Amino acid sequence: MTSAAAAPDHPGLLPGSLTGAVGATRRTTRDWVVDSLCFLLGLGWVLLATGDALSPDPKFAAPLPQPWMVPVDAVIGLVCCALLWVRRRWPLGLAVATLPLTIFSMAGAVPLLIIYFTVVVHRRTAVALAVTAGGLLTNFAFSYVRPDPELPYWVVTAWGAVLCLSALAWGMFVRARRQLVVSLRERAHRAEAEQQLRVEQARHLERTRIAREMHDVLAHRISLLSLHAGALEFRPDAPPHEIVRAAGVMRSSAHQALQDLREVIGVLRADTGAAAERSPAGTTPERPQPTLADLPALVEESRQAGMRVTVRNRVADPAATPAAIGRSTYRIVQEGLTNARKHAPGAAVTVTVEGAPGAGLAIEVRNRRPVGPPPEIPGAGTGLIGLAERTTLAGGRLEHGRTESGDYRLGAWLPWSA
Template identity: 65%
Template sequence: MTSAAVPDHPWLLPGALVEAAGRTRRTARDWLVDGLGFLLALGWAVLAFGDAASPDPQFALNAGPAWLEELDFVCGLAAAAALWVRRRWPVGLAVATLPLGAFSVTASMALLIIVFTVAVRRPFPVAAGLVGVHLLLAFAYYGLRPDPALSFWAAMVWTVLFIAAVLAWGMFVRARRQLVVSLRERAERAEAEQQLRVAQARHLERTRIAREMHDVLAHRISLLSLHAGALEFRPDAAPEEVAKAAGVIRTSPHAALQDLREVIGVLRAETAAEEDPERPQPTLGDLPALIEESRAAGVRVSVRDVVPAVDRVPLAVGRSVYRIVQEGLTNARKHAAGAAVTVDVTGGPGDGLTVEIRNRWPVGGITGPEIPGAGTGLVGIAERVNLAGGRLAYGRDDSGDFRLAAWLPWPA
């Protein structure tokens, strides 16, 4: 693990991540805390050694032989110096300094700091095990260096209480730091999820706009291509038919450009997703106008519409039916020019709406220039039907016709 993978405050890390954090550079706060701990342990070592060397036994702290006091002082200095590596190897340092608990007075403050460090940076069983060993060594300590003011058992009770307080303090600090880490991770996760939701909403909105524009532009451009093809292949048509075709060719690009301008404006503004598209908003009541528009373009369309109470159809369902019929008629003009198209719309509240568009498969291939397509029309229709909770099927049936059928729920 590199230092880049460690948070800015390694002292907040619990458990196994502390070793990785220990390899990072100390912060100013770390230097301050380590320096104070070192000075505290060093000051206690000097004070304890001076008291032990005092000629007045009243002030001597657990005095022993002269050689033991000198050894004790050296061990106290070494333990204080070892505090600089307690962040990297807390357990190893605690195990290495365990023998000092059996005889050293000057190292007692450094030992308490080490125990506190283990309690903060390691799980409770590890810290409790080291504390238990220290308490066992306390029996040897008071046997070798009895307290001049307290009895053996009174000194043991005070030692147990003091070490237990240090352990409890360390566990409290550890729990608090883990809580801070948990809250920070939770906040970061919530922020990341919020950004993901925003990105998903933006993606869904753009997909919805693209689907709407495909449905609108493909329909208008296919009409434009159909009328232009008629003028190309029938230059001798009657003036009325030429004028009618020219009118469609003139008005269709204007309408398509208007739709395109509005959608580009929405994309530039990056507005939030809405339940209903702003424009266009066709409903099932606009279906007759769509059929008449296709008939005016020369498509033979027969319709069977047995939907009661058209005004009661939910707007989203009616719009989806409109788009499905629009896509079916557009595909028929593109790939089966001249073929008759049948449109069936049936259903009611509680039963759902069923829409079916059927046309004969072109015989002998396409005779005129094929209108290019992106191949995303049926994909967009499938997405629309799935979002509405319906079903979609399309392809050649047993009779050889191309069939596009969908069922959409209509709550009762």
């Protein structure tokens, strides 16, 4: 007798095609089946009740005051059966309009009970109780208008009340069950939406991390290119072997920069789902990240570019440094050397790394004030911001600026658990 599909017409109501806003909702196949069964059930009861009323045996007849009321009752029952097809649109209105008919109509009892059940399922509890109270009042009057030939008045009235309250209990159970199903469905949809949001956030964070790595790597290599190109520009008469060496460094740096850029752009353009399917672990394979053991190679690369770099590595076993701390240290030194090339070309740079498990790891990149104006090398100005974020996420701190002696100092401290 009920349907589960439609949108509620006011807050707190269960979705169903019997609500007031259902006019714009198309009946589903289940709705048509349920409506057809309700109509046939109501029509069968109309025929049975009309036959009983016309029966000459008083045991099966609940007589009406006037004989002409029998066909009238049959017509009322047929009209109520027809109303079952539109009860989804106006359940409460039909229940209120047909409530007076329950005083004397036996043929319309089943169709009217179906309409009442519809109200209980698809309207608030207060509304359902109000309609129930009206039905109980008309039930008292029905036993006077159409007394049963064998059963006493109070027995008939009690059976009518039991039937009405049973329909109320059943309808409220159906309504509560549907609300539970709707709540579980909404919870599942919300969980799915939250999962998609987490995936999007993970993608965004991964792309941000890749962009930060691209800045750290490309800024370092492009600054090397700019430094060597500037040297060739101002020293066209340099010895051939120096020109060859500078050209080799420029070619190598350009090749590495293009390779890094190609990898980053490939990751950014790759579809995450396809990458997850290709990777057994569900993640895109990455190239090995630098560690503290790679720091000498980074310094040597800067020395080949003409920088005067002094390294004081006081870590007993660089290879034993945790990967996350080593990677952060590498990026901090890389950014410090890049900034020194940009803003203090020719100045001596001192790199100090010291620490131990339990005491933490301290990094310092210090360079003297440049003698002349620094060259104009373009930059985004976000390198130190990225380093500060990286250091903060690692639980450390970052400092940078001029010292009292005029040197520029980039210092950081990273926690290193024992």
